[in-house]
Amino acid sequence: MAGFRSLTRQHDFTLLWVGETISELGSRVSMFVFPLIAYAQTRSTLAAGLAETANLLGVAAMLLPAGVLADRFDRRRIMRCASAVGLVLYLSLVVAIGMHRLSLVHLIVVALGTGLAAGVFSPAEVSAVRTVVPSDLLPTALAQNQARQHVASLVGGPIGGALYGVTRWLPFAADAVSYAVSWVLLGRIRADLTAPARTAPRRRVRAELAEGVRFVTRHRFFRVLLVWSPLLNLTVNTIAFTAVLRLIQAGRSPVQIGLVETAAGVCGIAGAVCAPRVVRALPTGLLTVLVGWSWVPLAVPLMFFNTPLAAAVSLSVGIFLNPSGNSGIGAYRLHITPPELVGRVQSVSQFVSYLLLPLYPVVAGLALHRLGGPGAIALLVGLTAAVALIPTLSRAVRSVPRPATWPQAAGSRTGGV
Template sequence: MSRPPLAGEETGAVDTAAPAPPGLWRNRDFNLLWTGQCLSDLGGAMADLALPLLVLQQTGSPTRAGVVGTAGLITTLVCRLPAGVLADRFDRRRLMIVCDLLRLAVYALLGWAVLKGAAGLPVILVVVIAGAAATAVFSTAEHASVRSLVRPDQLAFAVARNEARTYGTSLAGPPLGGLLFGLGRSLPFLGNALSFLVSLVAVRCIGRPLQQPRAEPAAPVGASTAEGLRFLLGHPFLRALLVIAAPLNMAFTGMIFAMTLALRRAGVAPVTVGLAGTVFALGGLLGAFAAPALQRRLRLPVLITLLCWTTAALMAVSTLLSGTVLAAVPLAAAVFLGPTANAALFGHQAAVTPDHLQGRVVSGVLLAAGSAAALAPALAGALLSRWPPAPAMLVFPALVLLAALTATFSKGIRTMPT
C-alpha cells in the first residue's frame, strides 16, 4: 500500500543537491512517542516491583503475590489478538489515549486505596487485570504506528531505539520502585499513574496520522482476525519470524529464570543474584545501542543467521558455568545480540506488512513469542527439579538451535531484501 511522504522526502525526481533527510533523533513525532513511552515503561517497571511487595505486606502469602503476577500475564496473552483487531479498526491515536486514561485511572485508584488502607487483594487484581488489558492494546497500537512515523530505511533503527528503551527502564525501574515503596507504599502506583498522564500528552501532541486512511468498511471481528492470521501464516518471512521469535524469547526467559534458581541453590547471596540480573539487562541495553552499527555492516539474512548460531553457542557455554556468577557473562553476551535480531526482524516485519494489517500481524507475532516465554519459568522449574542445572538448562540453547536452523534454511529469511 502507498504511504504519504514524510517531511523531507521527495515525491518527484531525485535532487542530488537537496540536503539529506532528517535523522531519527530529529523526528519530532517519533521522539514524542518514544519519550512518552520511556516514562510510561519506567512507571510500569516501578509498579511491577511494588505490586508483589504490596501483596506480601497485605497478605503475607507468596502464593497470592504469584497469583497477581500470573493474572497480568494471562490477561496480556488473552488480549493480544483482540488488540490487533482494535489497532487496525479504530483510530490508533484515540485508542492509545483511551488506554492511557484507563491506566491512569486504575493506578491512581490503587494509590489512593493504599493511602486509605483499602487496597485488598480484589482491588489489586482489578487494577492489574485492567492495566494489563490496556497495556496489551496500547503496545500493539504503538508497534503498528511506528511505520507511519519513520521512513522505511529507519524502521529497524526505530525498533532498536525501542529495544534500548525497554532495557533501560528494566534497569532503572525496579530500584526506583523499591526506593519509592520504602518511602511510601502508594508512591510507586501514583508515580505510574503520572507516567501515563505524560504518555497521554505525548501521544496527543503527535502531529502525523498514526495510520493510513481506511477506504473500505471494517470486516466483522472474526473475519478481520482471520484475515490477519492468513496474511501472517501465508507470508514466508513472517512464518519464519514466528519460528525464530518464539523459541528465542522462550530461551532467554528460561535461561535467566533457571540461572537465578541455580545461583540460589548454590548458596549465592541474593544481592549477588540481583547483580547477575543487572548484568543481563545491561548487556541488552548495550546491545540496543550497538544494533544500528551491526545492521549497517551485515545483510539481514547473514545478521539473523549469525546471531542465532552465536546465541545458541553462548547459552551452551553459560550452562557449563551454571551455579556460578560467571554464568552471567556469556548469557549477557547473548542478550547483547538480542536487540539487533529484534530490530532487524521486527523492522522488516513493519516494512512488508500493509498498514491496515499492522495491528493484527504484530499481535499475532507478540502472542506467539509471549506465549512461549510465559511457559519458560514453569519449564525451567520442572527441569531443575529433575536434573542438575547444566543438563537441565541445555534445553534452552537447543531451542535457539531450532531458531538458528530456521534462519539458515528458511526461504523467507534467505530471500529477505536489504
C-alpha cells in the first residue's frame, strides 16, 4: 500500500486519475444504456448491439493516428479536446431524447464519435502518466488505472439502470457531466505536458507512425507481445463469454448471471490493489508467462460444471492476476520507451492487442453451436494453452527482470509533482 500512498502525494496524477475515474464511470453508464434504448426503439437485438460496435470501431480507428498526435502536441490540450467532444455529443442525446427526436442513427453517430474521442484520448493519457509519475511508481500508477476500470465496470451497469429507470435522458446527462469534470480537472494539472522537443523536422503522419512501429518491432519482447496479446485477449474473452452463454442456455436468472459479473469485478479490483506488490516481487517476464497460463487450469472446471458458482470462481480468480500482468507489461513498455515515442508505441501496442476482440462473440457462439458446452470449453482450454506457449518459449520474455533492474531508455525522463 506504500506505493498507493506515494501516488496520493502526486498532485497531477491524482487530478488525472480522479477525473478519468469519473469520466470512465460515466462512459460505462452510457455503454450499459445504449443497447436498452436501441432495443426499445427497434425491438431488434442486432440494432441493440450496433452502438457498442460503433464505439469500439471508433476507438480502434483512432488509436494509431492518435499516437502521432500525442507525440507532436500538448497532451493536456488533446485530452481536454476529447473530453469536450464527449460532453457535446452526450448533451446532444439529452436534447434529442427530451424533444422526443432521438433516432437510431443519432445514437450510433454519438457512439462512434465518443469512440473516436476515446481513441484520441488514450495515448495522450498514457504519455501524460509517463511525464507526471516517477519511473519507480509506474507499475502502481498503471495498477491504479486498472482498478478504476474494474470499479467503473462493477458499478456502471447498476447506476445506468437506476438512472434509466428515472428517465431515459438522465444517464447521458450524467455522462456529459463526467466529461465536464474531466475537462476541468485536466486544466488544473501543473506539469508541462507538451510533447518532448525535437531537433529533426516534423515528418508526415505515416512516416512518424512507422517510427513507432519500428521501435516496437525492433525489441524482441514487444515482437512477441504483438503476436501473443491479441490471441490471449481473444481466447480469454471467448472463455468468459462462453461461460455466460452457457448459463443463459441453462435458464439461469439475470440476477445469477449478474452476480457472476459482480464477483469478477470485485476480484479485478482486489487484483489491482495487489498488483504493485506482485509486479515488484516477480520478474516481469515470469509474471507475463504466469498470466498466459493462469486461465488454463481455471477454465477446466467449466467443462464439468455449468453453474453460476463455477463460472464465478473460474472467471474471478482468472481476472485477479490480470491487473498485475497489464501493469507490469505496461510499466516496462513505458520505462524503456523514449519520451518522444511514448504515444506512438502505446497506440501501436494497444491497437494490435484489440485487433481480434470483435471476434470473441462469434467464436463463442460457433463453438457452442458446433461442439456443445463441454466441447467448446475443452477447445478453448487447448487454444489458451497453445497461446501460453508463445511467451513461455521466448527467451526475450522470460529474461525480463524485476522493475528494480529494468534497463533505462536513452533520453528518458521521469517526473512527479
